[in-house]
Amino acid sequence: MDWQAFVLSLRLATVTTAILLAIAVPLAALIVLGRGRWLAAVEALATLPMVLPPTVLGFFLLVLLGPRTAFGRGIAAMLGHPLAFSFDGLVVGSVIYSLPFAVQPLVAGFASVDTALVDAARLLGAGPVRLVSSILLPLARRSLLAAVVLSFLHTIGEFGVVLMLGGDIPGATRTLSIVLYDQVENFDYAAAGHTALLLLGLSALALAAVYATSQKRGRAGSA
Amino acid sequence: MSKQFLAALFALLTLAPLSAQTPLRVAAAADLEPVLPPLLVQFEKNSGIHAEASYQASATLTTQIENGAPFDVFLSADLSFPKRLIDAGLADAAGSADSSTPITYARGTLVLWERKDSNLPPPSLDLLRSPALKRLAIANPDRAPYGRAAVAALHRLDLYDALKPRLVTAENIAQAAQFVDSANADAGLISLTSALTPRLSADGSYFVIPRDLYPPIEQGAVIVSNTKQRAAAHKLLDFLLSPAVQAELAKSGLTPVK
Numbered sequence: 001m002d003w004q005a006f007v008l009s010l011r012l013a014t015v016t017t018a019i020l021l022a023i024a025v026p027l028a029a030l031i032v033l034g035r036g037r038w039l040a041a042v043e044a045l046a047t048l049p050m051v052l053p054p055t056v057l058g059f060f061l062l063v064l065l066g067p068r069t070a071f072g073r074g075i076a077a078m079l080g081h082p083l084a085f086s087f088d089g090l091v092v093g094s095v096i097y098s099l100p101f102a103v104q105p106l107v108a109g110f111a112s113v114d115t116a117l118v119d120a121a122r123l124l125g126a127g128p129v130r131l132v133s134s135i136l137l138p139l140a141r142r143s144l145l146a147a148v149v150l151s152f153l154h155t156i157g158e159f160g161v162v163l164m165l166g167g168d169i170p171g172a173t174r175t176l177s178i179v180l181y182d183q184v185e186n187f188d189y190a191a192a193g194h195t196a197l198l199l200l201g202l203s204a205l206a207l208a209a210v211y212a213t214s215q216k217r218g219r220a221g222s223a
Numbered sequence: 224m225s226k227q228f229l230a231a232l233f234a235l236l237t238l239a240p241l242s243a244q245t246p247l248r249v250a251a252a253a254d255l256e257p258v259l260p261p262l263l264v265q266f267e268k269n270s271g272i273h274a275e276a277s278y279q280a281s282a283t284l285t286t287q288i289e290n291g292a293p294f295d296v297f298l299s300a301d302l303s304f305p306k307r308l309i310d311a312g313l314a315d316a317a318g319s320a321d322s323s324t325p326i327t328y329a330r331g332t333l334v335l336w337e338r339k340d341s342n343l344p345p346p347s348l349d350l351l352r353s354p355a356l357k358r359l360a361i362a363n364p365d366r367a368p369y370g371r372a373a374v375a376a377l378h379r380l381d382l383y384d385a386l387k388p389r390l391v392t393a394e395n396i397a398q399a400a401q402f403v404d405s406a407n408a409d410a411g412l413i414s415l416t417s418a419l420t421p422r423l424s425a426d427g428s429y430f431v432i433p434r435d436l437y438p439p440i441e442q443g444a445v446i447v448s449n450t451k452q453r454a455a456a457h458k459l460l461d462f463l464l465s466p467a468v469q470a471e472l473a474k475s476g477l478t479p480v481k
Contacts (some may be wrong), residue, residue: 084407167391
């Protein structure tokens with residue numbers, strides 16, 4: 001078991017999920033509360049990363065974030081190093097790759113909140129921040145949870161983008177899914193089995209714990 | 224849109240296409256992707272046998288054949304993967320002098336490749352020694368034959384330890400080339416077949432790594448033992464070893480064996 005890769009994957013998934021929430025909550029609120037046809041385009045755009053094969057998405061990012069574009073040079077100047085082959089680069093790739101998995105559940109959750117409640121809050125003078133924090137998020141708790149869980153797990157299991165953008169550097173870009181793939185490709189099926197089993201076991205435990213606590217809270221809230 | 228139209232469309236999309244005669248299925252190493260397609264067209268013209276190739280890393284193809292993938296011929300980028308299949312009784316080189324040794328059909332050449340607009344010195348062994356070289360791309364040395372050769376050459380040059388922290392490892396040789404062509408890595412140890420593709424020869428220049436610095440990259444072919452098209456498979460191997468085709472291989476960056 002490659003613990004360094006395990007920790008790296010957890011760190012990547014945690015950072016990515018935090019950033020995704022900061023992006024996806026306002027974005028989903030805008031899509032649900034906003035008016036105008038352009039919002040459909042925004043939602044479509046936020047869902048689009050699902051369409052591209054991950055290695056192709058990774059390739060596009062490799063080119064976009066590389067020193068041959070002004071954008072890539074700007075970022076490299078800001079950070080002091082190029083984004084490709086670094087942990088920061090993986091975070092950027094993961095945020096784009098997992099964006100639909102954070103936005104979609106939140107849009108569905110926010111949209112299912114009774115519009116009468118939203119209108120009432122608006123009449124009472126609630127601004128958009130208050131609407132989201134006091135009405136939408138509390139009532140769409142399960143969707144928020146789904147967004148967190150999906151973003152986190154999707155990043156843990158992410159492979160193609162990391163493969164293209166990472167360069168397989170231990171401690172920086174060699175994530176657990178890369179290790180697992182390497183073990184399979186090197187015919188080390190026993191090690192691959194162990195890694196996969198541990199990954200599945202830990203994920204199942206974590207998921208069960210998350211869902212158990214959320215159910216308790218849900219019941220306490222409705223009682 | 225009428226319901227009938229939708230039903231017809233659905234049927235069209237779900238029904239399997241009527242297949243003609245089964246083609247000869249070739250499992251081909253990824254480094255053959257720029258080389259093999261025109262040769263297979265020529266092969267069909269000469270023999271009337273239609274061959275279809277799937278390009279993957281040799282390790283992936285080996286796993287697929289081990290698990291019953293319906294390939295007839297395996298053209299690997301090295302000898303170890305086809306040997307592994309022979310030892311497992313899944314493939315053979317029947318018809319050649321030694322049926323338990325893969326048939327070497329070409330040798331690979333390792334080159335150091337760099338973009339023309341790079342600020343670093345042109346590709347040479349001195350470039351490998353330059354401290355200005357921050358990122359050197361190689362293919363995965365655990366399984367990609369060119370990656371193995373790259374690491375062997377760096378060891379022979381006593382540069383491996385110095386360069387190790389600056390290596391970026393790609394899944395295969397084509398991806399290593401992408402790392403450099405996108406300018407994310409400063410230079411890369413890649414295959415001559417990649418360096419000679421129109422795209423890379425337009426973007427950069429290469430230096431042939433002296434052959435005494437790494438063990439030869441021998442590319443081996445085997446016939447998958449449970450093929451139903453053994454005669455056609457033999458014809459393809461004979462075709463690949465024919466003088467005309469061997470000369471063709473040389474133009475694409477592979478060294479002929481005949």
